[in-house]
Amino acid sequence: MPYLDVRAVEKSFVTPRGVSRVLGGASLTLDEGEFVAIVGYSGSGKTTLISLIAGLLAPDAGEIVLAGVPVTAPGPERGVVFQQYSLLPWLSARDNVALAVDAVDGARPAQERRRRTDDFLALVGLTAAADKRPRELSGGMRQRVAVARGLAMRPKVLLMDEPFSALDALTRASLQDQLLRIWGERRSTVVLVTNDVDEAILLADRIYPMTPGPGAVLGPAIEVGLPRPRQRRHMSLAPAYQKVRQEIVEFLRGCRRGVA
Amino acid sequence: MRRSHVSRLVLPLLGVALVLLAWTALSQTVAPDLPSPAKTWTESRRYVLEPFFKDGEMNQGMGRLAFYSLVRVSKGYLLALLIGTPIGFMLGLSRPFYQAFDPIIQVLRPISPLAWLPLGLVIFRQSEPAAVFTIALCAMWPTVINTAVGVRSISQDYLNVGRVLKLSRVKMLTKIIIPASLPYVFTGYRLSLGLAWLVIVASEMLTGTPGVGGFLWQEYNSLVYSHIILSVITIGAIGFLLDRLMGLLEARLKAA
Numbered sequence: 001m002p003y004l005d006v007r008a009v010e011k012s013f014v015t016p017r018g019v020s021r022v023l024g025g026a027s028l029t030l031d032e033g034e035f036v037a038i039v040g041y042s043g044s045g046k047t048t049l050i051s052l053i054a055g056l057l058a059p060d061a062g063e064i065v066l067a068g069v070p071v072t073a074p075g076p077e078r079g080v081v082f083q084q085y086s087l088l089p090w091l092s093a094r095d096n097v098a099l100a101v102d103a104v105d106g107a108r109p110a111q112e113r114r115r116r117t118d119d120f121l122a123l124v125g126l127t128a129a130a131d132k133r134p135r136e137l138s139g140g141m142r143q144r145v146a147v148a149r150g151l152a153m154r155p156k157v158l159l160m161d162e163p164f165s166a167l168d169a170l171t172r173a174s175l176q177d178q179l180l181r182i183w184g185e186r187r188s189t190v191v192l193v194t195n196d197v198d199e200a201i202l203l204a205d206r207i208y209p210m211t212p213g214p215g216a217v218l219g220p221a222i223e224v225g226l227p228r229p230r231q232r233r234h235m236s237l238a239p240a241y242q243k244v245r246q247e248i249v250e251f252l253r254g255c256r257r258g259v260a
Numbered sequence: 261m262r263r264s265h266v267s268r269l270v271l272p273l274l275g276v277a278l279v280l281l282a283w284t285a286l287s288q289t290v291a292p293d294l295p296s297p298a299k300t301w302t303e304s305r306r307y308v309l310e311p312f313f314k315d316g317e318m319n320q321g322m323g324r325l326a327f328y329s330l331v332r333v334s335k336g337y338l339l340a341l342l343i344g345t346p347i348g349f350m351l352g353l354s355r356p357f358y359q360a361f362d363p364i365i366q367v368l369r370p371i372s373p374l375a376w377l378p379l380g381l382v383i384f385r386q387s388e389p390a391a392v393f394t395i396a397l398c399a400m401w402p403t404v405i406n407t408a409v410g411v412r413s414i415s416q417d418y419l420n421v422g423r424v425l426k427l428s429r430v431k432m433l434t435k436i437i438i439p440a441s442l443p444y445v446f447t448g449y450r451l452s453l454g455l456a457w458l459v460i461v462a463s464e465m466l467t468g469t470p471g472v473g474g475f476l477w478q479e480y481n482s483l484v485y486s487h488i489i490l491s492v493i494t495i496g497a498i499g500f501l502l503d504r505l506m507g508l509l510e511a512r513l514k515a516a
Contacts, residue, residue: 054424056420056423056424073423074420074423074424074426075424075426076424076425076426078424079424080420080424082417082420082421084417086415086417086418086420086421088418088421088435088436088439088440090439090440090442091435099421099425099427099435100425103425103426103427103431104425153424153425
């Protein structure tokens with residue numbers, strides 16, 4: 001039985017212009033310690049899928065099971081790194097992370113929690129900026145705080161919703177490298193949602209392409225099969241890289257043609 | 261640069277001069293009972309230059325009278341915040357509470373202080389608590405409504421953070437809901453203070469308590485019209501200062 005099992009979830013929203021069917025039976029499976037990416041066009045329903053796994057929304061049909069337990073409500077064991085960072089602007093970077101540490105390890109002594117908080121800030125290289133408020137930080141630094149907060153929840157699975165999409169290309173690349181390094185050290189179980197095919201290939205073990213909505217579903221998983229640890233600059237030349245990229249792009253294009 | 265400097269200093273003075281001119285013209289022509297600016301100043305001088313003299317219950321310097329009024333307003337205002345803030349949070353947080361009480365609030369909100377005051381006198385049988393009651397009841401609504409709007413407009417993103425972290429109700433309130441709605445709450449506080457000061461005159465006039473408003477009404481009855489103008493200007497100046505003070509506090513709060 002897979003660690004995370006998303007079985008044919010459906011979700012529709014009622015809008016003033018009628019019912020909009022966003023997900024039409026999306027399924028995916030994930031093993032412990034695996035890094036899976038979901039790639040699709042903007043607006044196809046990726047964020048909805050993440051919200052369902054997080055438990056922030058309830059599916060109309062289908063089921064989500066994590067480590068044998070059905071998902072019915074949000075909880076820190078499914079840590080989320082939100083698309084818009086969602087840092088609390090009235091708290092310093094440290095306090096944003098501490099909020100998660102306190103929520104998960106509230107029973108531990110204060111000194112230990114403080115150390116744990118500082119460890120997570122150090123992990124994303126923000127020790128020097130710990131006392132700054134989010135608006136004093138650059139976009140990249142904010143997103144690193146959000147990643148630290150997500151990891152501080154000590155989640156069974158970390159859900160990342162287009163975490164780097166709002167950043168410029170250089171910052172994005174550097175954050176991808178950091179995430180790659182952190183994942184290499186910790187082997188967390190991760191679901192990453194992105195519209196960037198190269199980002200997905202760089203980071204993930206397997207990639208699920210998502211068909212454009214309405215009624216989006218996930219296509220068959222594509223194994224990346226590139227050896228780890230991965231290095232950005234060697235990768236794009238590898239034949240395996242080209243092959244995976246080709247497969248994903250063709251799948252997504254094919255879907256779009258089918259719709260249009 | 262220089263030009264704007266000049267206009268920032270000269271134009272307001274020009275505005276004041278024009279108003280004084282119109283006032284003088286009015287007192288010379290259609291309203292002979294209206295004291296001219298010069299007469300107002302001569303008759304009011306002592307009240308301004310010796311702001312803390314006290315010759316009797318109602319015959320005191322403007323500083324003293326303003327102090328009485330400010331103390332009264334502070335009591336009513338604090339009461340308004342104490343009652344209004346929790347009501348606002350309840351309205352924003354609880355849908356049933358909102359549905360139960362919003363209609364009543366919408367009906368109570370436009371009621372004038374002149375209507376509340378007799379009721380306050382009936383309830384408390386004394387003028388001082390009745391005045392405070394009236395100020396609180398009239399000044400409370402901006403706090404109630406802004407707080408409720410502030411709570412309801414908290415970004416879903418922030419609330420989702422709290423849900424994912426499974427924060428307790430208390431932590432949700434102290435870590436997310438209160439700080440997120442604080443700017444709205446404070447705007448409510450500022451508007452409430454303006455209203456509280458607006459109400460002071462009506463409540464002092466009707467209860468005859470010593471203060472700027474009480475003085476105004478007494479001097480009207482004693483036919484000392486220049487002192488009405490003195491009171492009006494004092495009320496305006498203090499209201500302006502209070503608003504500026506709250507504005508400064510608000511700016512500091514937002515910068516923090």
